[in-house]
Amino acid sequence: MNRKIMSGVGLAAVASLALTGCGGQDEPAAVDGPVTLTLAGWDFASTPEFQTLADAYHEANPDVTVELKEYPAGDDYDTALTADLAAGAAPDVFIVKNLKNYVTFTEGGTLLDISDVAAELDPATGGLAPMEVDGATYAVPYRQDSWLLYYNKELFEKAGVDLPDGSWTWDDYAEAAAELTEGIGEKQVTGTYLHSWQSTVQGFALAQSGAPLDGGDFSFLAPYYERALAMQDEGSQPSYATVTTNELAYQAQFGTQKAAMLPMGSWYIGTLVAEQESGAADTFEWGIAPIPQADESTTGTDATPVTFGDPTTMGINSGIDESKIETAKDFLAFAAGPEGAAALAGIGITPALIDDAVADTVFGLDGVPQDDLSRFAYTTHETLPENPVGPTTAAIQTILGEAHSAIMSESTPVDEALAEAEERVVNEVG
Amino acid sequence: MATPVAQEQRTLGLTEPGRPPLRAPRTSLKLRNALIGWTFILPNFLGFAVLTLTPVITLFYISLTSWNIFGAAQWVGLDNFARLIGDKSFHTALGNTFYYAVVHIPVTIVVSLGLALLLNQKLRGAAFFRTVAFFPYITSIVAVAVVWNMLFSPEYGPINQFLSLLVEGDLPGWTVSKDWAMPAVIIVGTWKDMGYYMLLFLAGLQTVPGELHEAARIDGANTWQRFWNVTLPCLRPTMFFVTVMVTIQSFKVFDLILVMTDGGPGQATLVLSQYIYQKGFEQFEFGYASAVAVVLFLICILVTVVQFLYNKRKEA
Amino acid sequence: MTARPSALQRSGRVLLYVVMMAAAAGIMLPFAWMVISSLKQNNQVFTAPVEWIPDPVVWRNYLDIWVRADMVTWVRNTLVLSVAVTALQVLTGSFAAYGFAKMRFPGRDALFLLYIGTIAVPWQSYMIPQFQMISSWGLNNTLWAIMLLQAFGAFGVFLMKQYYESIPDSLSEAARIDGLSEYGIWWRIIMPLSVPALASLTIITFVSTWNDYLGPLIYLRDRSLWTIQLGLQSFIGEYNAEHALIMTGSVLSVLPIALIFLLGQRYFVEGIATTGVKG
Helix, strand or coil: CCCEECCCCCHHHHHHHHHHHHHCCCCCCCCCCCEEEEEEEECCCCCCHHHHHHHHHHHHCCCEEEEEEEECCCCHHHHHHHHHHHCCCCCCEEEECCHHHHHHHHHCCCECCCHHHHHHCCCCCCCCHHHEECCEECEEEEEECCEEEEEEHHHHHHHCCCCCCCCCEHHHHHHHHHHHHHHHCCCCCEEECCCCCCHHHHHHHHHHHCCCCCCCCCHHHHHHHHHHHHHHHHCCCCCHHHHHHCCCCHHHHHHCCCEEEEEEECHHHHHHHHHHHHCCCCCCCEEEECCCECCHHHCCCCCCCEEECCEEEEEEECCCCHHHHHHHHHHHHHHHCHHHHHHHHHCCCCECCCCHHHHHHHHCCCCCCCCHHHHHHHHCEEEECCCCCCCCHHHHHHHHHHHHHHHHCCCCCHHHHHHHHHHHHHHHHC | CHHHHHHHCCCCCCCCCCCCCCCCCCHHHHHHHHHHHHHHHHHHHHHHHHHHHHHHHHHHHHCCEEEECEEEEEECCCHHHHHHHHCHHHHHHHHHHHHHHHHHHHHHHHHHHHHHHHHCCCCCCHHHHHHHHHHHHHCCHHHHHHHHHHHHCCCCCHHHHHHHHHCCCCCCCHHHCCCCHHHHHHHHHHHHHHHHHHHHHHHHHCCCCHHHHHHHHHCCCCHHHHHHHHHHHHCHHHHHHHHHHHHHHHHCCCHHHHHHCCCCCCCCCCCHHHHHHHHHHHCCCHHHHHHHHHHHHHHHHHHHHHHHHHHHHHHC | CCCCCCHHHHHHHHHHHHHHHHHHHHHHHHHHHHHHHHCCCHHHCCCCCCCCCCCCCCCHHHHHHHHCCCHHHHHHHHHHHHHHHHHHHHHHHHHHHHHHHHCCCCCHHHHHHHHHHHHCCCHHHHHHHHHHHHHHCCCCCCHHHHHHHHHCCHHHHHHHHHHHCCCCHHHHHHHHHCCCCHHHHHHHHHHHHCHHHHHHHHHHHHHHHHHCCHHHHHHCCCHHHCCHHHHHHCCECCCCECHHHHHHHHHHHHHHHHHHHHHCHHHHCCCCCCCCCCC
């Protein structure tokens, strides 16, 4: 289950693996004559990845056209797609966006068994292994974001605080945040910014403690919550109350230099570059560091830092026309393989398969920081899922989400809220 | 004055029989009436029966199954309802829904009736003020939630800044406090709904005959007596309608909670409608979600029937 | 009371206006915030504390929403839906209400209870069965679906029935003796007397269709079918949101309704009392 993404995985090795993968197939990849596949994605205006994959595949297979079906972004994607699946109106291929729904989708028989596609993918593909349910795989990851620490070099220098060097634990991070807040000494500018999502605390705790989500014991969350509460009480970050009631956006907080640090997913690299270019964000020098660790055993550039991030996966609608199945599988193998990865990296998106070529592409983009630590942080990490695949994940996450707002709003003390959550899991999830 | 008052004592409720026809009722007349009655109802009923009634009946069936939206539904009898009895989150949602409804219903009725009475007068600028009162209802709910959340912000919000001038000590945390989140949501709910129900009351007020007021005035009734003895009785059909609608809408409250607090902090503002959505669309337990919907339906119907009986007794 | 207003009364009036103006300002505050935010740069919309004066003032949003986004299509679709739904709802609702309010036949009350009963069922609990049904007719991803969905609700029937019952039966009795058919009574007597209720039903149906989000979200996929609310929501991407443009669109979407409401004022307060019906 150890899904390390190492920069050491060579491009040649990956390519040869993929080649044997494709070449070893007996059946023809596509049926005769032109085929049109439909693909469900969301918000095409600001999410170009679907069009990119469709175009790249069409270029490699001129006979096949991938037609995009647009769904709304956010949680509405699931609502709308669920309706279409229930009514048998969903496209041939769709994105399984929230990992916590994956088991329900498979149990409901909405996804085709694509174990053969999964078997031919590079095992280093981020998030691939856990997609296996009872010996079969129903969706493959094509994109895998991981959480990193963004920092504003200029604010660090102004406050006279040492830049992150990859050796930080969470305590070092908290200390730096306090020093920064004081050192910068400006009203409304804080050392760091923690967004209101439950994952900003729980994702790290789950990944770094190694505790199971469905073990019935949530005490592993306590130290992470106590630290977060202490930091907001100290004023090192805006309080949860302020973040939610004022609907603060992390892009604005970090982009307009109201926070010197920001733990955030790797998708923000592309956003920040674009916003600095358009003027929506200030122009300043920034960098990426590995996310702070629970203890020193995983810190330093010779270790592999542990972080979290859910893969975005793609599956085939079980209601697909039989004649299109092979084409659809080929498209999935393409999207999750090195060619898809190269295409995605070209538009600044982190593919599930990170190799040197991908890193070269991403760090070759204008505006992306060039220091070694940034590259290390981007390429080297053990990324564990925020939503481990399991039948009870969705229900447990709802309960933990409610615990999150109770704790962070300081309505309920940490231990009490976690005990209550444990009780509810017994009562409601069973 | 006697005649118009007697005239107001007309059919008001659900089962109140219509005025008997002048001629003696005959079977053929009854049949004719039934036929004509149905022709009136049919165009709407066709659409209603197919598009609303059928799915609603399906829902009742689903509540007796375990259905995860995909695939076939499995019959489980009353299992879902039995599970509700021990489900603490359901109890919390039920309690919160009652909290919201019990406060929101009377406050909204009083405020919107007051607004309607005020803006039914020949006031300069009444048209402008009526439009203003209706504004919260037409403004996008997302914008409403955003602005009110900012106003309620415990640290930077204008409401607490104002309150800090008046009182010493701890100020309410509003939407991020377990105890104050529900009052905050109720305030916004009332603010948003008042223009809507004002409009319905305003329409009802137009049926109050002016000469009745005139007669009462001549008899020496003061404003309060005229309101109590003339306006309110004339307004009874509208009052019944508004009460039923406010009640049902309050028990079904959904969007507002979703955008303002999302049920939080913790489960402080989790309501039944939201619980249905959570169970159905987040956890794919559609059979169970349907059972919650059936309970919500039964509560609404029960309260409506009580209101109906009360309305009838008042009328008699 | 008919004498010239005393000084006390006059100052009471002034006070009333002051209070009403203050209340009006308070009520309009969220709208004011929408307008202010629509004149800001995106990253300045949400701040702590709130900034009430945009700096710099960005007029571009009002151009961008037409040029960069497909606002014309959204407005057109929303208008088509709102007008069609309102027309159907008002027409069939007011027609059916007559049957419920003024006709007597067996099963009438049970049927009416059924109507009210469906109001008490939250839509999100039966929208999937409904969606499956409408999709099986091939109408998902068409504007027809939304029209069918909204046009035959129980609300209009309930509202109109309650209002009809406020209209004295003596009027229709007299017309009946004069030989008018029930349809004639509905059209010539009852409808003209129900202008305030019809106006309320019209504006309420129009607004709820205009602002509906969940219905279009479930049914409409193609960009060419999007409504204003769907379109505005599309400014909220996976990781980014164009709040300034959302507020611009919200302001633009509220204005026509406010205008209709303001212009339709006299219909809300025109009724039996003012049309000179004598008992």
